[in-house]
Every structure is written in C-alpha cells, then in structure tokens.
Amino acid sequence: MAQTVPQDLKYTKDHEWVRREGDELVIGITFFAQEQLGDVVYVELPEVGAEVQAGQPFGVVESTKAVSELFAPASGKVVARNDELVDAPEKVNQDPYGVAWMIRIAPSNLAELDALLDAAAYQKYVEEQQ
Amino acid sequence: MSQEFFPNTSPGTRGLVYREPLIFERSVPGRSGASLPSAGVPETDPADEIPAELLRGPIEHFPSNSENEVVRHYVRLSQTNHSIDTGFYPLGSCTMKYNPKVNEWAARLPGFANAHPYLPPEQLQGVLELMWNLQNLLSEIGGFAATSLQPAAGAHGELAGLMIIRAYHLDRHGTPRKKVLIPDSAHGTNPASAALLGYQAVELPSNEKGMLEPEVVARAMDEDVAALMVTNPNTLGIFETHIKEIAEIVHAKGGLVYGDGANMNAILGVARPGDLGIDVMHYNLHKTFSTPHGGGGPGAGPVSVAAALEPYLPRPVVVKEGDAFRLDFDRPKSIGKLRTFWGNFGMMVRAYTYILELGREGLRRTAELAVLNAQYLRKLLEADWHVAYENPSLHEVIFTDRNLKETGVTTMDVAKALIDHGFHPPTVYFPLVVSGALMIEPTETESKETLEAFAAAMKAIYERAKTDPEGLKRAPEKPVVERLDEARAARKPVLRWTPDFEIPF
Numbered sequence A: 001m002a003q004t005v006p007q008d009l010k011y012t013k014d015h016e017w018v019r020r021e022g023d024e025l026v027i028g029i030t031f032f033a034q035e036q037l038g039d040v041v042y043v044e045l046p047e048v049g050a051e052v053q054a055g056q057p058f059g060v061v062e063s064t065k066a067v068s069e070l071f072a073p074a075s076g077k078v079v080a081r082n083d084e085l086v087d088a089p090e091k092v093n094q095d096p097y098g099v100a101w102m103i104r105i106a107p108s109n110l111a112e113l114d115a116l117l118d119a120a121a122y123q124k125y126v127e128e129q130q
Numbered sequence B: 001m002s003q004e005f006f007p008n009t010s011p012g013t014r015g016l017v018y019r020e021p022l023i024f025e026r027s028v029p030g031r032s033g034a035s036l037p038s039a040g041v042p043e044t045d046p047a048d049e050i051p052a053e054l055l056r057g058p059i060e061h062f063p064s065n066s067e068n069e070v071v072r073h074y075v076r077l078s079q080t081n082h083s084i085d086t087g088f089y090p091l092g093s094c095t096m097k098y099n100p101k102v103n104e105w106a107a108r109l110p111g112f113a114n115a116h117p118y119l120p121p122e123q124l125q126g127v128l129e130l131m132w133n134l135q136n137l138l139s140e141i142g143g144f145a146a147t148s149l150q151p152a153a154g155a156h157g158e159l160a161g162l163m164i165i166r167a168y169h170l171d172r173h174g175t176p177r178k179k180v181l182i183p184d185s186a187h188g189t190n191p192a193s194a195a196l197l198g199y200q201a202v203e204l205p206s207n208e209k210g211m212l213e214p215e216v217v218a219r220a221m222d223e224d225v226a227a228l229m230v231t232n233p234n235t236l237g238i239f240e241t242h243i244k245e246i247a248e249i250v251h252a253k254g255g256l257v258y259g260d261g262a263n264m265n266a267i268l269g270v271a272r273p274g275d276l277g278i279d280v281m282h283y284n285l286h287k288t289f290s291t292p293h294g295g296g297g298p299g300a301g302p303v304s305v306a307a308a309l310e311p312y313l314p315r316p317v318v319v320k321e322g323d324a325f326r327l328d329f330d331r332p333k334s335i336g337k338l339r340t341f342w343g344n345f346g347m348m349v350r351a352y353t354y355i356l357e358l359g360r361e362g363l364r365r366t367a368e369l370a371v372l373n374a375q376y377l378r379k380l381l382e383a384d385w386h387v388a389y390e391n392p393s394l395h396e397v398i399f400t401d402r403n404l405k406e407t408g409v410t411t412m413d414v415a416k417a418l419i420d421h422g423f424h425p426p427t428v429y430f431p432l433v434v435s436g437a438l439m440i441e442p443t444e445t446e447s448k449e450t451l452e453a454f455a456a457a458m459k460a461i462y463e464r465a466k467t468d469p470e471g472l473k474r475a476p477e478k479p480v481v482e483r484l485d486e487a488r489a490a491r492k493p494v495l496r497w498t499p500d501f502e503i504p505f
C-alpha cells in the first residue's frame, strides 16, 4: 500500500504528526501509525486547558490489537480536542491527516518543532521500520 | 468450505451443536428451579418492615428458569468453547499446560474443601501445615527467604511485590523513591502495577537480540529509581543472560530488582531467580503450577522475597511453633492484608499436590520438556515462518507474519484460521516490540504428535495464504459463530440485553 506522508507536516518517531496553523499546532497520528494499529476502537484525549509536554504522553489510542500512548510533538496548552473521535474512532483509520486530527494546542516553545522529522526524514524512518 | 486445506491431523471438525438463545430469552415468568419448604413462621411482607427507600423493586427481565434449563444452557455454551481439556492451547506467555485431575481430587478432600477460614487454628492444623509447606517449597524453588501466598493473581503479586519495595524504601530511606524501570518487552501489568502505586514507569529499550543490556540499565539508574522489573526468561522467550550484572547495577544505587515469575516454567529446578540477584518475585500458580487458568478458577500469585524484605510481607503469615502452626498477625512492618481470608486456598492445594507429585526431578524435567517442545515447534515452523529473534529461545518462540506480507494475510488471519483446525490461537500482537507477533508456548504437557499436528496446520495455513488468501480471511468458518467483527464489538458494544434487541447477524 502506498504510504502517504504529507510534505507540509512535521513528524515524531512515535508516529504523531503536527501541522502549524497560525499561532496554533494541530496534532494527530500518521497513516503508518493507524496501519500498524489496525482498527482503532477507542481514543482518549486531554481536556481543553490541559498542559501537554513535548515527548510526554497526552492520550491513548486503542485498537483491536493493542493500546498505545500518544506522545506530544511539542509543549503547550490544549485549546481544542476532536470529540468526534470518541463516537467515531474509525475516522482515525479513514482519514488520519484530516478529519481525525486529535488536539490543537497553543505552543509554548515553537523551537521544539526544529527537533522533529520532516516528511522526507519520516518517510525514510518508516521504511527502516518495515 | 474447502476441505483441501485441512490436513487429516487437524483435530477440528464439526459435532452436534445446539441453537442456544440467551438465558433471558429462555426465561418463563414464574418458573423456578427450587421448591422451598414453608418457613414454619408467619410470612410478612418486607414492605411492612423495611423503609421504602431501602426496598429493591422487581428486577425487570430477571431470568426465571428450571434447573435443567439452566444446566443445559450452560453445558451447551461450554460445548461451543475451546479449553485445555478439549485441545491444544499454545497461548504464549500464559503457560496453558494440562491441569492434572489429581489436583482436583486433592482440592475436594473434605478436610480442605469444607474448612472454614474462621475455624480456630487448632482445628485448621492441616490447612495451615499445607500453607506452611507450600510457602517453604516456593521459597526453595525460587531461591528466596520467605513467601506469602495471599495475592490472587500474577498482577496482584506484582502489586504486592512493589508495595513491599515501597515499604522498604520508606522504612530505610524515608522516601518511596519515584521511578520503576521496565523493559519494553514487559507484560502490560508491570507498568500498570507501578503506576497504581504512584511510580513513574520508565521504559527501557531491549536490544536487537531481544535482551536488556547492562549499559541501558546503568544509564537509567539513579537514586530516584525504586526498582527494576524484569521477566526472565523475558516475554520474547529469551533468557536474560546479564541478569546478575544488571542486579548489581541496580543494587549499587540502592534500588531493588523485581522478578516477574510468570515464565518460571522455563527454568523450574534449573535456575533460581533469588540466586541471580532478584529481590522479590511473584509466581503464577495458574501457569507454572497447573492450577486452573482464566475462567477455570481463581488465580494465585504468591510473592517471594529476599531476607531483608521479609518483615514487609502481607499479613498474616503462617508460622510453625514446635509442632503447631498458627497465623501470625503481629507484623508491624507488614504492608497489610491483601485478600479476603488467607488467599485462594483451593489453588494452594492444587499447586502443592502438583509439586509433591513431580518432586525435585520432575519439576526440572518440566522445564526441560517445556523448552524442548518449544524448540521442536520452532524447528518445524521456521522454514515457512519468520522468527522474530534469531538467538535461542526457551519455552516459547515468536514468529511474525512478515513472510506473508505480499499476500495481505496478517497475524490476525492466521490466528483465526487455526480455530478452524481445532487449535487455540497463539498470543498475537504481543509483545508490542514485535510487529505482527505470533507467540507460541506449547508447554511440556503436549505430545510429539500434537506438536506435529499443529505444525501441519500452520503449514496448511501458510500454503493457503499463498494460493487462497481471500478464503483464509473468512476463517473461522467451522465454529458456531463465524468470524466476528471485533472492531464493531469494541466500538459499539451492546452490554445489556433488552427484549426488543435484535441480534445484528
């Protein structure tokens, strides 16, 4: 199956993506992540207002195979979360870079993004994993 | 369903199965399985005696059935199930060995089965003697100073062990410390137990051989670390050869080493974790010592400790004074009581019976045969199936679905297909560090013929994956209920029956 790795995003080695939108960051998990997980059945996200820490767990995603933690690509305060995923976790499998975004944060240190992988580096990393 | 893919050694076939509705659907209002004699005293209406807010109203749709309806209902359901008494059950990390029936005989001896836990110790001497002997045998087998039989499962044993470690640090250093180090191949209960006690679980990466390296531990080790939790052999089935060195690194910084004893079946009578520097370890009696597993009965997760930790064991412990046994509650440093009464006593009788029946030589032979069986299966399967780790494994071996990649057949499909062959699937997608893991633990109780029949089924599945992947993806087709939509069951679970509920298949 063709791997889709959008060019305009940054990536973590734990397979989260982050997109900059104005002053905010939108965070989700990658196509590769959802493919590895299989059918996603449950998503747990932090409350709006919660602080997330770069590299630390901010939520949980559960599939028919396994339960995995979600790791924050950057630090900041949660300004929105995608409550639709609670009722329709299958969206994570259907559209991981689009409707299945997970949280939106107000970042506290944008320089953290520099430590993340760009699309080419992430693509290479995923290929090594397989 | 096409029969060409089924070797005639596969035990799976069809028998007579019954259409069985839910017990609620079998219910007829007013029907009952019991006829009670008259009470011999005037009947009163509870509403006259008890305040209305404390009275429970009728329970809607509470099933009313006769005795034989109830018996047939559950026997029929049980007949559609797979169990260790009906077939091979190679569920990795679970040690699904056959449970000898002599254990059941012993547990049903009236002196054990009818003993009330509140009998005075003078009348419980046999029970206490058995507990005392079992404590000592488990201490001896693992190389520890003392053992508590109280915990009710492996995970409960982990919690007990970490509570002991916590109590030790508090007592010695005035702080419980903050972190527990856990390799990435560990069972999920390890970090869960640590988190439950307020510890931060720190994951340590294992190397490309599936092993924990001393340098990795050394780098993570500081004076905030309360303990390292290790499983040996680990959940990859691989013996951690550097365990002594690792224990020294942890001890040098004042930490303790917790041993997850779930995999003791591989080293029983061969190596003693206590001798390798482990300070605390739990056993799973329902794995290693042949007591029923899963729905078959309560578990038991005794916890054994080195001498320095003995004061913190759960109370009471059984002690011997002269020729008499008693329960000692006077243990001021104890972490307290963890379980109603004295633990799951019926399981202690079964495990004790098992140990006495096998003896020292028999226990060692158990481990040797468990490893031999796993080696034999590995050899039979490795031509077709990709082995996750090249280096030697002990009592279990992990394959993956890598060689089937281009067919689209996954580990889950292989697991489902094994059901049609009459075998319980292996553990799948665990440990998480292996992609598409198929973790096979045959145990010592299976014959060469059974292992070969299983290998033949795996070969047939492999070949079918290459020629008929779509057919394989429909499996299982033989059971009463065919392949379930697991994702839907988890996403939209139906947890309560209602009369208008329509089963959607």
Ligand SMILES: Cc1ncc(COP(=O)(O)O)c(C=O)c1O
Residues within 6 Å of the ligand: B093, B094, B153, B154, B155, B156, B187, B189, B231, B235, B260, B262, B263, B284, B299, B301
């Ligand atoms: C390695 C390991 N540790 C701990 C446990 C937990 O034991 P239990 O299921 O008795 O709580 C298991 C159970 O499968 C295990 O495999």
